Amino acid sequence: MTPESIKVACSNCNLRELCMPVGLSPEELQRLDSLVATRRKVRRKELLFHNGEQFVSLYAIRTGVFKTRITSEDGRDQVTGFQMAGEIIGLDGIVNDRHTCDAVALEDSEVCVMPFDRIEELSREVSALQRHVHQIMSREIVREHGVMLLLGSMRAEERLAAFLLNLVQRLHARGFSASELVLRMTREEIGSYLGLKLETVSRTLSKFVDDGVVEVNQRHVRILDAEALRRMVNPTVCA
Amino acid sequence: MTPESIKVACSNCNLRELCMPVGLSPEELQRLDSLVATRRKVRRKELLFHNGEQFVSLYAIRTGVFKTRITSEDGRDQVTGFQMAGEIIGLDGIVNDRHTCDAVALEDSEVCVMPFDRIEELSREVSALQRHVHQIMSREIVREHGVMLLLGSMRAEERLAAFLLNLVQRLHARGFSASELVLRMTREEIGSYLGLKLETVSRTLSKFVDDGVVEVNQRHVRILDAEALRRMVNPTVCA
DNA sequence: CGGGGGTTTGACCGGTCTCAACGCTCGTGG
């Protein structure tokens, strides 16, 4: 039995709590299984979709990590996010029926392909799904507000601290360590996301190491003093 | 007959093309009229909604201009957008049933109040509305990607040029001049949005004036050389 | 063993911030 032929079923997927609504009746849950048309494997460095491509489906990440990036006409690009298991990508394509960014796998990954017209059809009938879709989109909007705050008002140290805390928190929610993580992206990609140059990312990381806040070995990072990172992001008002 | 008692009806609102789906049947169009529960006036400097407030409705701007801003725990704030007639605000509240930002009127304004549960209910029945809601949210996501690019990779001049071009383009789409505009926001608010200090905004504007690209009188701006602004945002590859 | 992508580190530069002073405009009240 090849992996491809395994029955695709959200109802018994271990990521269900992450990407599906909760509190569904068994009957509703079963209907949602039909959302996932198929699964698709994407190897490291390959694109799940790219700018200009016809928009057809949203994708739920089963395994692996992606980055999304936009490219301006003059060739600059900006990483707009890093996505991991249970997160939904492709929302950018809805407005104009074309994707406006690239989604690149940072490691070998697998996604569930959910044709958007099927999502719309089903969410007209299952209001819990409708609500869920709205929440996912709203959550993305709120996330981006946070990134705007970061890019607009934080200094390099604060940005990197916020980035590490966010990553480790999301990994922890997925059952990984609350203090150790493996960066799936390069310094340059981190820099692009944070509005910094790769040298600045590297230097700032080195500073964290000097200060005893983290340990860094290549892509492996261990957070020694999460409290210190939190203080950087959120300078406590000295009372 | 007071303004308040005027029949609220999207079907004959002159902003219809901006905030409503197109291509509806007369019957559908009439049903959508029931979306707008009421209208609400907001005076300059007053809040339409604020961070932490219970989320109930989305708002379509009829007249006036708003800014939305988020505030970090330590008090920094970041303007996340400027919204004008025909645009929808409040999407941030959907995820957690609470608003996560403030919406402040920059001049006396009026909005249409659209209870979100009614939107959801109706969009289960009118698929054109459903699609429309999805597009509005997706459009906001894509807009924010653009802001991330701006904040993450552009220099002060480029940011301000992009800002002016964007504003004037949106105003033009609403029937105003394609080259003149009145800024409804302060230099500080522009700076917050663009990730710059107010002094930098002021200095950069002055530079544009020196270069003969714009004329500035207080809040009144006249664009003399739009092409120059476009070149700043998008350094043409010299062939 | 060699090569290459990714990373670190250093020296220097420059754009933006900071701090400060001054100016302008408009509304208010004497």
Add this chain to the structure above:
DNA sequence: CCACGAGCGTTGAGACCGGTCAAACCCCCG
């Protein structure tokens, strides 16, 4: 009608953070 103050905007001088350029390093992998 004018004086005045508040809010907003402009301009300058100097500091500093992060960018730029360059060299060296490291680790993995062919």
